[in-house]
Amino acid sequence: MIVLSSARDLVADRFGLFGGRFVPETLISALDELTAVYADASADPSFREELEALWKDYVGRPTPLYRAERLGEAAGGAEVWLKREDLNHTGAHKINNALGQVLLARRMGKRRIIAETGAGQHGVATATVCALFGLECVVYMGEEDIRRQALNVFRMRLLGAEVRSVDSGTRTLKDATNEAIRDWVTNVTDTHYIIGSVVGPHPYPAMVRDFQSVIGIEARNQCLERTGQLPSVVVACVGGGSNSMGIFHPFIGDRNVALVGVEAAGDGVDTPRHAATLTLGKPGVLHGSFSYLLQDEHGQVAGAHSISAGLDYPGVGPEHSYLKDSGRATYVSATDAEALNAFQQLARLEGIIPALESAHAIAYVLREGARWAGRGPMVVCLSGRGDKDVAQVAEMLGQ
């Protein structure tokens, strides 16, 4: 059973130094309302029952924990288990959170939903839950991402959402988020903003983590059931960090389980073109919270780069910053080339085409698997499937 934050848990708006509510004053009352409504829902068994029923019957949870033997062999003999979030309805973990938040929007009586999206997976998940509940849906997406994720744009439109192209700044997830916040500041009285990652002002990072922690709770139980032991390591990709926070969180108290987050290194961490926020960033404020941030020498937010639109973000969830500084989790990175290789390897070895985001976690397995061989189960979050990326990869491979 998932653990939702109580009113008492939600009093604290920080994870150590990180987090907070650095937003325009106009949004404070909406954040207070959301915090209160979420705390009420957490204490209400009918909320949990409804959410769990939707996860089961609509999303298809629990997702399997699958022993990837051929991948393990290729990765130096590691015992690799994939947590199959790619098998969720809509193709990624994003729906776990979108359903939780749409139920809260209904409790608040808000009939209009907005969202930001990078790769389009969160946009598709949000458009889906809005269709399910008959709500108006507007999704902000960077012009560059609309180009590289055309399939998801069409899916959102099929689902009845309006996709608004954002042509300011980097034309990717960062500026799509700015534009969603501007919409929210303007329409805050009748609109709920479904943030898709563990970022943004309090209570979003805690709330989105709670909804995504279903991944880790299932994975922990499944691993114990299947192998009789806890994993030696849990691996997940990190952009904003929702699938990783979701799978890490239930293992935080298991001190012998290593937690490894894999950031996008783009062209490489020794080049200016990457999205390795925790590896190379410096704490700062973006999108309402204090967390590690890629920024230039003047405190301007630096443009990120990744082959994967979902990881192409210069910020990261504040709880990851906390886990990094406390040493509980380790953050590494994988380059575009490594991810592209992992994308193809997983297809050939296991018959599973991963999302380019998730391919970063697979790239870590291929690179470091031998280190973990003979040390027990290695649980890897396969956060989404790669159908959306096939056209882009074909283009990159010149086919």
Place this chain on the structure above:
Amino acid sequence: MSRDRAIAKAFDRAAAEKRAALVVYATAGYPRPEEGLAALVAAADAGADVIELGVPFSDPLADGPTIQKASFDVIEAGVDLPWALELLREFRRQRDTPVVIFSYLNPILHFGVERFISAAVDAGADGLLITDLPVDADPELETLFESSPLDLVRLIAPTTLRERARYIASRSGGFVYYISRTGVTGARSELATGIEEKVAELRAASEVPVAVGFGISTAEQAAAVARMADGIIVGSAFVDALGKRGVAGGAELIATLRGALGRG
């Protein structure tokens, strides 16, 4: 070099002249860095009682298209926080008009908070307004600002609940900035409703004057708000005039607005 109560005195002078004070926002270095000083001087000479000097930020999420574009343009041209402080120092050599530094939090954090406070005071700043630092968001940081010689101007929105609004008003330095509407900065064809009532309430709760901003661009709007508040704030309209009609166009707008502020 502390400039004692310069903002309060500017509001007092306007009140003595039986008019609302005019607060003018300018993005530092706009329309072009070499015209940045002229833009501030022109605003002061055309009748601005207080100037808000905008530090450009890459992610201006509280701003509409006009100030976004101005921010991106000047960043592109090399403007940053130290440059804006240098601009202020130059301006201070020429004019006495009180200046509030208007910034998002990140450039200040990056520069270093204590270093920023002393550099800003040294350059001749009188106040500070941080768009994304709502009251109680970071008590330690807020104490640093509040105990500095700078007036920490606080914002209150239409969505702010009554009790919180009173609390913010009681903690605001220089003046209280009442945001007239939900939304981002930018010119609008019509004024928001309910301003008068809110402002009256805030004036009762605050020891400092109450100024109203967001969406004020014409003389009619300025005149209407001037009848309700201690001051009006004009930002996007001035930036837009600077961009389209240059420093002279900006000055013309300020003179027009200033002429509309009498309480009769």
